Amino acid sequence: MSRAEVSRMRPPLVPLGTLIGRELRNEKLEKPFLKYGQAALAKKGEDYFLIKPDCLRVPGNPSTSFSVFAIFDGHNGISAAIFAKENLLDNVLSAIPQESSREEWLQALPRALVAGFVKTDIEFQQKGETSGTTVTFVVIDDWTITVASVGDSRCILDTQGGVVSLLTVDHRLEENVEERERVTASGGEVGRLNVGPLRCWPGGLCLSRSIGDTDVGEFIVPIPHVKQVKISNAGGRLIIASDGIWDALSSDMAAKSCRGLPAELAAKLVVKEALRSRGLKDDTTCLVVDIIPCDQPVLPPTPRKKQNMLRSLLFGKKSQNFMNKSTNKLSAVGVVEELFEEGSAMLAERLGKDFPSNATSGLFRCAVCQVDQAPADGLSVNSGPFFSPASKPWEGPFLCANCRKKKDAMEGKRAGIPTVIS
Ligand SMILES: [Zn+2]
Numbered sequence: 001m002s003r004a005e006v007s008r009m010r011p012p013l014v015p016l017g018t019l020i021g022r023e024l025r026n027e028k029l030e031k032p033f034l035k036y037g038q039a040a041l042a043k044k045g046e047d048y049f050l051i052k053p054d055c056l057r058v059p060g061n062p063s064t065s066f067s068v069f070a071i072f073d074g075h076n077g078i079s080a081a082i083f084a085k086e087n088l089l090d091n092v093l094s095a096i097p098q099e100s101s102r103e104e105w106l107q108a109l110p111r112a113l114v115a116g117f118v119k120t121d122i123e124f125q126q127k128g129e130t131s132g133t134t135v136t137f138v139v140i141d142d143w144t145i146t147v148a149s150v151g152d153s154r155c156i157l158d159t160q161g162g163v164v165s166l167l168t169v170d171h172r173l174e175e176n177v178e179e180r181e182r183v184t185a186s187g188g189e190v191g192r193l194n195v196g197p198l199r200c201w202p203g204g205l206c207l208s209r210s211i212g213d214t215d216v217g218e219f220i221v222p223i224p225h226v227k228q229v230k231i232s233n234a235g236g237r238l239i240i241a242s243d244g245i246w247d248a249l250s251s252d253m254a255a256k257s258c259r260g261l262p263a264e265l266a267a268k269l270v271v272k273e274a275l276r277s278r279g280l281k282d283d284t285t286c287l288v289v290d291i292i293p294c295d296q297p298v299l300p301p302t303p304r305k306k307q308n309m310l311r312s313l314l315f316g317k318k319s320q321n322f323m324n325k326s327t328n329k330l331s332a333v334g335v336v337e338e339l340f341e342e343g344s345a346m347l348a349e350r351l352g353k354d355f356p357s358n359a360t361s362g363l364f365r366c367a368v369c370q371v372d373q374a375p376a377d378g379l380s381v382n383s384g385p386f387f388s389p390a391s392k393p394w395e396g397p398f399l400c401a402n403c404r405k406k407k408d409a410m411e412g413k414r415a416g417i418p419t420v421i422s
Contacts, residue, residue: 030294031142032235034067037264039271040285046074047242047283048081057105066141069287071153073242077131080212083124084133092116094370106144110226110340113148114350115368121211121222122406132213136168136240140291143231148224150209153242158255160234160300161335166251169225169343171209173198179208182345186219186412218409223350225343232335235291235299239270244284248274260301263288347407351397367397
């Protein structure tokens with residue numbers, strides 16, 4: 001299909017002003033529908049993806065549906081990518097309290113993502129395999145998008161205002177000073193071979209966070225950066241892709257290369273564009289997800305300069321100044337509302353302060369693996385090595401002995417392992 005043919009398929013334009021007006025009048029938001037496409041080119045065959053469009057918060061109730069899209073870019077083998085693909089979603093969902101309302105569910109999600117990522121990593125570690133994987137995990141519930149990521153597979157959001165934003169952070173040692181400092185402080189060594197990017201030792205990995213990598217050093221943590229945003233009911237497009245795309249294209253280039261095209265074609269075009277500019281150097285996987293207002297057959301095309309000109313003529317103002325102002329105003333009326341963002345690698349900071357206990361059994365529930373344990377067998381994240389009145393063991397979430405061990409190891413505090421601080 002040529003671009004001209006595609007553009008003939010476009011629906012009649014809904015004027016931007018109408019869309020903004022609807023948002024401002026706060027009309028009842030109807031559930032959007034999703035259209036998605038996927039494209040990939042394999043070089044090593046270590047990229048995996050997950051598309052689960054009809055998950056239910058409440059079993060049997062279709063009005064509680066949400067969707068999950070994820071990319072797993074494996075390294076040193078494929079077992080971690082496959083394991084994460086098969087287990088991560090269940091591990092995340094098991095960390096959300098049962099019978100939550102929709103609002104409570106969305107609020108609990110960032111924390112559940114942290115617990116689910118760490119639990120999946122611990123379980124994979126117990127298999128004794130050595131591969132690792134990046135994870136970019138996207139949950140879409142109506143107009144709310146929650147993205148959790150470790151590694152360098154990105155998710156970008158292209159909104160109807162033409163604003164492209166990055167919903168992930170790259171956990172690459174080369175580009176992330178904070179992560180370099182954290183890895184060094186937790187006992188890793190960061191350096192460069194003769195050529196190529198910064199890596200850390202033991203292991204020689206370029207990433208600072210992943211699931212798996214049991215042989216690399218526990219300072220490579222599975223704690224995800226999490227960002228939650230709400231888009232306006234004008235809709236938007238997500239592009240989720242492995243580094244094979246992002247090493248070749250900037251976020252803007254990727255978004256612009258496929259605007260106005262249906263999602264399936266868009267995914268193919270982004271992969272093709274990356275290939276054209278850089279050749280096939282790596283596995284390259286791309287998911288495109290359009291969040292579409294329910295009264296539209298496809299995502300309305302993003303307004304272009306020409307329309308801005310027209311708008312400014314209609315309003316009787318031509319100055320560049322006005323056009324800039326109108327663009328700024330567009331983002332100011334809430335094309336994207338940021339609900340949550342946290343990227344700390346410290347588990348205690350990510351799990352909140354609740355200390356759930358079962359009054360009848362006297363057991364505590366581990367905030368990571370959700371196992372019920374007697375208080376004597378585990379400790380709060382903030383407590384010292386022994387219970388004592390001074391160590392305030394009842395502050396912070398409860399961790400079972402196993403997850404507590406993992407937490408200490410991630411922070412470079414594991415007994416017997418010397419901590420190198422440079
Ligand atoms: Zn646990």
